[in-house]
Amino acid sequence: MERTDPVPGHPHPADPVRRPASQAGMRRQNLALVMAAVADAGPLSRAAVAGRTGLTRAAVSSLVDELMTAGLVAERGPAPSGRVGRPGSALGPDPAGPAGLGLEVGVRHLAACLVDLTGTVRATARADHAPQDRDPADVLRQLADMAQELMDSHPSPTAGAALAVPGLVTPDGVVAHAPNLGWRQVPAAALLAERLPGVPLTVDNEANLGAQAERWLGTGCADAVHVSAEAGIGAALLVGGRLFRGVRGFAGELGHVPVHPDGEPCACGSRGCLERYAGAAAVVRAAGLREPAGDRVADLARRAARGEEPVLAALERAGVALGTALAGVVNLVDPAAVVLGGAYAELGDWLLPGMRREIRARVAVRPWDPGALTVSALGRRGPVLGAAMLTVRGVIEDPARYASAVAAR
Amino acid sequence: MERTDPVPGHPHPADPVRRPASQAGMRRQNLALVMAAVADAGPLSRAAVAGRTGLTRAAVSSLVDELMTAGLVAERGPAPSGRVGRPGSALGPDPAGPAGLGLEVGVRHLAACLVDLTGTVRATARADHAPQDRDPADVLRQLADMAQELMDSHPSPTAGAALAVPGLVTPDGVVAHAPNLGWRQVPAAALLAERLPGVPLTVDNEANLGAQAERWLGTGCADAVHVSAEAGIGAALLVGGRLFRGVRGFAGELGHVPVHPDGEPCACGSRGCLERYAGAAAVVRAAGLREPAGDRVADLARRAARGEEPVLAALERAGVALGTALAGVVNLVDPAAVVLGGAYAELGDWLLPGMRREIRARVAVRPWDPGALTVSALGRRGPVLGAAMLTVRGVIEDPARYASAVAAR
DNA sequence: CTAGTTTGTTTTCCGCCTTTACGAATAGAG
DNA sequence: CTCTATTCGTAAAGGCGGAAAACAAACTAG
Known part of the structure; x- marks a missing residue:
């Protein structure tokens, strides 16, 4: 077997210096x-x-x-x-220095924000939408217009932009599959770049960006597992402050980790995957509800807060399943923190007890601090903020690159 | 939460340069x-x-x-x-350049070897023993004598030594717990250093060293999961060619990953841990055998080769359990290869089919090449060779350090 | 034997950090 | 208020290491 080369565009986590020092x-x-x-x-x-x-x-x-x-x-x-x-x-x-542009295509909304070098949010924009009914190019046009307006109203230059999408993204910025948007093989980077000329653009999964936002603006923990559910269930792995993507960029697929090997069949063809117990759709079903017209997670949180028994039971069950899977993760990667992020952060009150119990019981051979399991401080705003911060951190971590890019113009 | 600092002695996998470039x-x-x-x-x-x-x-x-x-x-x-x-x-x-000394305390043997800069094994020594009946200090004395003899018979200087132990090792070289040796809190590094003056010494878990040996002398794959069973079941994670140890050095604890959450109770206090299905002791029990006097794994391999039905069934079951746990691992870290190493490599013929089947079925959402699951080429010799190679690679990856260490004398 | 090519070394040059020294700006003592 | 000790920022000199260019050495091809 040859030496595995990192996926282009997604640098390898432990990239050794293989070029001469000058x-x-x-x-x-x-x-x-x-x-x-x-x-x-x-x-x-x-x-x-x-x-x-x-x-x-x-x-x-x-x-x-x-x-x-x-x-x-x-x-x-x-x-x-x-x-x-x-x-x-x-x-x-410099607060008047280059800013980062964060973009997000959510399941029910579009969002954009500008963050300056100090990490301060300088401007935001938001719009509701229903992506299932629209052409992806049209959606991205609208988002680009929102972004342009933000940039026009803001004096400092924009060093770069990043787009957060709830789906699988290839390194070259193509959204391979985003089930909740109904997108398949959408060349998001190309479509956006067309309308945002001169602004370097990145596209990434929303969970990955949310996890990094947590590190940059939230807890600051450099070695964490950031769980983000709703569509699939993803675990963004933060190792030494860097996102760990795996050899082909598929790392963190928590949704199909087996929790009951002989359990209910899953859409993936296997049985007993975590998604079947802790995915939003599965929880709604287990609670005996119909798919709500609006936000599934918000609906669940509302009902749980009201004390609806079946919902509480379904969330408890989901928490236990999440905990079982995460126990495996903790045993395997020994993180400093486990963070429940994204929309599921709003269900933390009902999910966390079961998760904590399971993890504690199943990580008995090693010390485990129950306080290491927390809820995201950023919640749903994580992905956009992370997207904006991505370019800000890029400038901070390699200012020479930005300076030479500016000089080239 | 503060920024997590790496464990001293076990450098962080993605250690960013935090000191000035000179x-x-x-x-x-x-x-x-x-x-x-x-x-x-x-x-x-x-x-x-x-x-x-x-x-x-x-x-x-x-x-x-x-x-x-x-x-x-x-x-x-x-x-x-x-x-x-x-x-x-x-x-x-330079073949006459500094060599690396590899040491191993196994369950039934002691081993030592010298490897030169070219990666060639120049000398080996081996002795049987029964560590349960002896004082750890006595065992290490014997090992040091073997090592000294090797070094005396070899002209080139020894740059360093590493000791492989089947147990949990702290960064300062204390064997915290090695159940199969009956060792607890044995200051192995200190005891050995006493009798090997002037030779820098490292102590590490045998699975970790075996995994690195596989990278340096075997497949060469830089992003692999190296499974090593027998005592506990450990998964050494190789990321970009470097061992991933987790924040506190506890990463890779595969033995207590849950595979049947409501299954048989485990010694750890939880239920359905992998160890209960795929650990050597569990397989022996499932096959209806008594604990053999000699080597458990070798005994199983012999019986399986002879076609004893209960043994074949037990191994099949163990393979499926391993596969279930590894499916989770593959989903989570997306490695380029999964290698079955250590003693279990000898059971590959009977374990691999079940493992392959499970992984394939449960990693359906992502491409997975069944050929990525292999048996170690080094097998039981992996740990000693890895131990010797550790210092060799250390010299190759930072020759200036070695040169200045020599100059200091 | 000559022309052409590649290797390894020598020489010159440039960039970057360090050392050392010096002026500037403050607090505290008398 | 003045003087001293202290710290900050800058400037000049020095050393080190790699790049560029030039050159001698050693080989092949004709």
Whole structure:
């Protein structure tokens, strides 16, 4: 068997450096180091950056100069430290610097938002829609128009955009299959790029982006399993702060992990898959309800809050099934946190007890902190925010690339 | 939740560079680049190394000089290429360079071996023993004596040693628990280091080392799940060529992944864990046999080869259980290969069919190549070889560290 | 034997970080 | 208020490492 090459566009998680180290690369890396320090550790003087990164003050000065002329870092005037000595001038990510555009095609809505380098949401837009009745190209046209309006109303440049979609996306930005949208083989990246010229565009699964949002704006945990249900059930794996996609990009398919090997048949042809017990459709069915006209999860939450017995029982059962599957996951990847995200976060009150019980019982051989299982702080807004943050983090983690891209124009 | 720091001694799989890039680091990295090219791509001229790595010929010359004076690379005389032009002189890892020492405490044997920089096994030693009846310190003394003899009979220096143990090992080299040896809290690293002065020592789980041996000497696959059963059932996860250990180093605990949530009670307090269906002890019991005096797995293989019906049925059942658990793993981490290693490799003929069937049925939503499930080529020798290769690869992947360690003496 | 080609080394140059030194700006002591 | 100690940012010199270009060496082809 040959050495497995990473999927293009989806860099391998533990990509070893296989190219020569040059001074250019050294500079690039140190620019990133300084940029990350300034962005992550709040306002910092040059001397503080030097202390934190291990670089000398002289080197930091030079690097900061370059970042300032690139419009990525801004001086916020002198910062009275209270201590003896000349005060340093506080540096921070430039709020007028490049922003990231987040886009989302949801099952019942479109959303867009702009996030600046400081991680602040600067503008949002939202629209309801019913994608099943419309041509995908038409939907994306509308979304592009919303985005254009946002960008027009915002002074700073847009460094890039990302689109969150509830479905399987290939590395080249084609939505292979999004059952809840009724999309198949939709070249979303190409269609959007047409109407958003000059803006680098990425398309990814909504769960993946939601998981990264959680890391960047939520708990900040770098090694987590982010469970996102509703359509399929996906588990985005965060390893050392990076998304783990597997060799072909199919990692995290939790929906068809077997929980009752001889149980109910699943649409996939097998039996007893998690989806049959914890998927939104399965829960609705188990609760004896008809498919609601509106939002399935919201409907379940409403009924559960009202105390409807069959709904409570169905959610309990779903929680236990989720817990069983997640026990396997925890045994296998030993994460620091397990987060219930996406729409299912709203059902946390009823799902978590069963999940916690199961995981605790089945991870007995290793220490397991029940507090490691939590509900997403971002919930449904995770994917759009993550999409916007994706380009923001891209700029922060490789400012040289952004600077040279700007210089090329 | 704070950013999770990696366990000391067990580096985080996706460790981002958090320190400044310096010219020293640059040199270090390029030395490693050249060393890896020379070691992995066979005999290569300087010009070929330059072409392969992207460095200039001049830079390669300088780097190779340094590696040669460090005794890591050797010239093998002119290599007539047959093509026009001056022939290059072939470079290879120096066979007289530092060797790696592999050590193993097995359930019924001790083993040691020396592997040189080319990956060739230069010497081996083996002894039977019954660890249950002996003091761990005594066992390790004997092993150290075997190792010393090996090193004395071998001219080249030993760069380091690694010990493979069938149990849970903490990052500081303490065997926390090895049920099959009857060991608990044995400070193996300290005990061995006492008798092997001057040799850097690592201790790790046998399955982890076996999995890496498979990558370095076997299939070469960089993204694999290496299943190793017998005592507990462990799955070593290889991600991008690196071992994935999880946040606290507990990743890969396959034995307690639930396969029949309401099934037979397990020693861990839960129910239906994989170990209850596919562990060697469970198979022996299911086959209606008594615990054999000798090797459990070898006994099963013998009986299965003879066609004993109950044994065949028990193995079939174990294969199905393994397949169910691995289907979950494949769905979750999307590996390029699944390898059945360790002692269980000898049962492959009877386990694989059931495993293959289950995985195929339960990974239906994604493409899955049945050929990706294989039996280890190294089998029981994997752990020792992996242990020896660990230091060899350490030297190849960071030759500067070895060179400076030698210079310090 | 000559022309052409490839290899390995030497030389020059450039970029980047470090070291060292210096002016600037503050707090605290007298 | 002045002086000193301290810290910050910058500037100049130095060292190191790779890139580019040039050159000698060794081989094939005619």
